[in-house]
Amino acid sequence: MAALYNIPSISSSTHSLSLPHHNQGCTKTAPMAMASFLSHLPKNQTPFSLLKISRTFTSISSNPTTRKPYRNLFQVRAVAAPAEAVAGFDEMAAGTQRKYYMLGGKGGVGKTSCAASLAVKFANSGHPTIVVSTDPAHSLSDSFAQDLTGGMLVPVQGLDNPLFALEINPEKAREEFRTASQGGGGSGGVKDMMDSMGLGMLVEQLGDLKLGELLDTPPPGLDEALAISKVMQFVESQEYNMFTRIVFDTAPTGHTLRLLSLPDFLDASIGKILKLKQKLSSATSAIKSVFGKEAKPDDSSAKLEKLKERMGKVRDLFRDTESTEFVIVTIPTVMAISESSRLHASLEKENVPVKRLIVNQVLPASASDCKFCAMKRKDQKRALDMIEKDPELSGLRLVQAPLVDVEIRGVPALTFMDHGFQDKIGEKFHRPFIAAVHAI
Numbered sequence: 001m002a003a004l005y006n007i008p009s010i011s012s013s014t015h016s017l018s019l020p021h022h023n024q025g026c027t028k029t030a031p032m033a034m035a036s037f038l039s040h041l042p043k044n045q046t047p048f049s050l051l052k053i054s055r056t057f058t059s060i061s062s063n064p065t066t067r068k069p070y071r072n073l074f075q076v077r078a079v080a081a082p083a084e085a086v087a088g089f090d091e092m093a094a095g096t097q098r099k100y101y102m103l104g105g106k107g108g109v110g111k112t113s114c115a116a117s118l119a120v121k122f123a124n125s126g127h128p129t130i131v132v133s134t135d136p137a138h139s140l141s142d143s144f145a146q147d148l149t150g151g152m153l154v155p156v157q158g159l160d161n162p163l164f165a166l167e168i169n170p171e172k173a174r175e176e177f178r179t180a181s182q183g184g185g186g187s188g189g190v191k192d193m194m195d196s197m198g199l200g201m202l203v204e205q206l207g208d209l210k211l212g213e214l215l216d217t218p219p220p221g222l223d224e225a226l227a228i229s230k231v232m233q234f235v236e237s238q239e240y241n242m243f244t245r246i247v248f249d250t251a252p253t254g255h256t257l258r259l260l261s262l263p264d265f266l267d268a269s270i271g272k273i274l275k276l277k278q279k280l281s282s283a284t285s286a287i288k289s290v291f292g293k294e295a296k297p298d299d300s301s302a303k304l305e306k307l308k309e310r311m312g313k314v315r316d317l318f319r320d321t322e323s324t325e326f327v328i329v330t331i332p333t334v335m336a337i338s339e340s341s342r343l344h345a346s347l348e349k350e351n352v353p354v355k356r357l358i359v360n361q362v363l364p365a366s367a368s369d370c371k372f373c374a375m376k377r378k379d380q381k382r383a384l385d386m387i388e389k390d391p392e393l394s395g396l397r398l399v400q401a402p403l404v405d406v407e408i409r410g411v412p413a414l415t416f417m418d419h420g421f422q423d424k425i426g427e428k429f430h431r432p433f434i435a436a437v438h439a440i
């Protein structure tokens, strides 16, 4: 368990983090993020139309030698109308109380990019933040252009304030379930022993469900629920109480819905497993006493009970209106909006608080008026009108994010995306947005 989440220790008195490697400090690695960002630019090409990147990087190369902190070396600026480019995220960054944000929606709509962008926004607003991907198909590493696959919290490079990221390995979470279900001296052990005595058939007869199948195929959503429960365990500890924003990049819609129904499913299935274990263990004790063997204590039932309890906590977290908000991410297409509407209905049914809808990849008005763009914009407009009429979605606060013509990777790009977010309230739909990343 400890190996699975090798979390760096935190000195709460100084609010600084003891990092696993001395050179991973948040303020020292902006050039790496920038270098990584720049590595995606085509050679000898003026960068993309939406980003103008200053090529004056002399200070970047000198810093590793001088070891001066990189604080404020880079700024991402909205060149067009910065005053109006107020991020729709601002409201979410307000307040000092700890908040959990779960971002979810249809596959590929930009959940990870928005979760990463939101986390950067929180950190830049002074919130020590943790962003966790619980989506079994991770892309948070790609989004931050950093390797986050090590099963430990990694400081995100290029920020002044603490932002830590983590991708949770679903295979390890599943393994944890198998271990808890089978347990030392549990059904597996019992079956092996009884097999060795030629009594394996008895185990089959005692089983009132296909135990093997259940153990080998954990219920859908369990890996993600376990991941969330893990994060809850450590962030609830004293050591982590400085973190005031926890952002979850969750798996696509279907998975989320299964996750929400999981605690009830587990109540039923764990109940069955426990019943079966009881039958097996009393049969085994009787057989062992006949053969004069000592019965080994079985702690797997306690583990299963614990698992059930942890899943219950995840269920409660999702429904906690005080501290939690589920943010639906969508794109302006009829299909995505229809799915978001269904997702909202299901979340409401499950009493999960939803206040906001992020509409990502909205075509900016500045995009050239080629036939394709004009058609696309018309199409998007139709989809956005659909939101206004949709009984599930019309009541949500709408945050729009522009479609950008660069791949969103690394902190500067994610910050740029944050500046591009606009609140629909008081805004005319479609605003040109141009950002410049400057090395000062």
Ligand SMILES: Nc1ncnc2c1ncn2[C@@H]1O[C@H](COP(=O)(O)OP(=O)(O)OP(=O)(O)O)[C@@H](O)[C@H]1O
Binding pocket: 106, 107, 108, 109, 110, 111, 112, 113, 114, 135, 137, 139, 252, 360, 361, 362, 401, 402, 403, 404, 405, 406, 407, 408, 409
């Ligand atoms: N506003 C945007 N403009 C341009 N590209 C974007 C935008 N948002 C996301 N993308 C790109 O779309 C792709 C998918 O984004 P992302 O991984 O964030 O989606 P996702 O919903 O998390 O996907 P999955 O469901 O596979 O986890 C990425 O290549 C990302 O860079």
